[in-house]
Amino acid sequence: MSWMLENDSGQSYGARLRGLIDSGKTLSVPGVHNPLTGMIARRVGFDALYFSGAAFSASLGIPDIGLFTLDELTQALRWMVKASNMPFIVDADTGFGEALNVVRTVKDLEDAGAAAIQIEDQVLPKRCGHLDGKTVVSPEAFAEKIAAAVGARKDTLIIARTDVRAIEGMESAIKRGIMCREAGADIIFPEAMQSEEEFRTYAEAVGGTMLANMTEFGKTPYLSADQFRDLGYQIVIFPVTTLRVANKITEELLIDIKNKGTQVDWLERMQTRRELYDLIDYERYQEIDADLSFDKKPK
Template identity: 45%
Template sequence: MPYVIANDLPEAPAGDRFRALLARPGILQLPGAHLGIAALLAKEAGFDGLYMSGAAMSATMGLPDLGMITVDDVCFHIRQVARAAGLPTLVDGDTGYGEALNVMHMVRAFEEAGAGAVHLEDQLLPKKCGHLNDKKLASAGDMAAKVAAARRARRHLYIIARTDAVASEGMDAAVDRAKRYLEAGADAIFPEALVTADMFREFAARMPGVKLLANMTEFGRTPFFTAQEFEEMGYAMVIWPVSHLRVANKAMADLYAAIRTDGGTMKRLDKMQTRAELYATIGYHAYEALDASLVKTVVPEGMPQGH
């Protein structure tokens, strides 16, 4: 049953539902899903929460991940994901789209759109993917002020502070920053671009009792680890931020090449979701039945009288 017409719509705010997921045993697995259809497919696969990547949203708009998208751009994606699947979703808040007041605006806007959690990072604009070189960091004090602003503005949103400091300032500085962000009001910490299992373990060991987020992105600096391995290293959450987009983009590129080569799509049908499968995923027939039940045809019984 599609979320938008289901009979069991959640009454609790998305942030409270995100916390409830974190309170369960085991690591919380959050696959990337920044479009409504992706959210439905992830839910169909059995996931209970989702992640929305700024890089994925930017790329979908044909833009690089350099902090160019706006709060309204992100809210467009949040609304469709929340409406489609109804799952608690962690959203990439980049650098907060400005300073403290901008962060407060972002928090309220994300909550109203349906987000359950947000992470903020301590880079300066133009920001970069956490796995690229030459990232410029804000001061720990400036980032802590943003975290405090987010905490003050939130009604229910779960706040995760990301630090990119390991690559340029080292582990000690990253841990010190993380502690300042927790003091400022962060609920959890996201140490970005750790490059070995030992680094993941060390960071977790130095953050006892703190909820930590791991990023399992492809083609970056982090080796492949499974969700279970991250859990064993001390992490409470793991994201696969852009995996879905990489797969979809590769499939689309192959399709366009095939059309150019073959003059049509006849050789690609085995790679396509069928019409029936699409309709099942989006709940087409349930919507159709709902429409029929709401709009009952009224048959006129006679001709109206003229004046």
């Protein structure tokens, strides 16, 4: 149901996400790159969504190296949350600056509806977590950012993502995870783990709520949500999956239209007009418009 037609549940998005985590099941959280994709994810039964910085950057036609602004991210998030009315985990990259900047980042994103805000320990210009050549800030500087985020939030969960495993190894990654937990992080996200054993070792050493990144074509082996649950992870994100599939299918369609001058071979694979209207509640808007018409009101 569209945000214009739906009443607020009265429970904050952060509280809703906490409830999902406390339920004991491992959450599969797909990344969505526009509001309509979020509505589809809700319709098929997902409980929470992920707003990836990589997917947002790509949707703007730019690489994931920290080029979009906080205001651009916040405005996009508002539309995402309104469209789906679901808890969003939001990738805030490095927090848009140092600890003081992180305070504003958290306040702005929470005001826009973020259920959880993810902050990482890379140095700008950042890179995709599964690429080489990354650099990270000191453990103390990162813990300071996490503490600032925790102090600034009202009900939003704070996620600490560390990229240090690829740079300094598992021991440093574990130390950072523990330091971030002590700084108040609700969830720890070790990026680019390279085996089941690394995931298990990390979760056992750091403890608490853990998030795993099940991205494609990276350093992490393909594991299911059930496998991650057995390794000690309560949240599994699929950050760019929907964007990659949508882009690939769109490219194939456009090539076919360019070569054949028609789309008829694709009709069976399309979302129909009726299906799209059902998704966005088109008829309900028409009913509201008719009810609001002054000409039809009794005089």
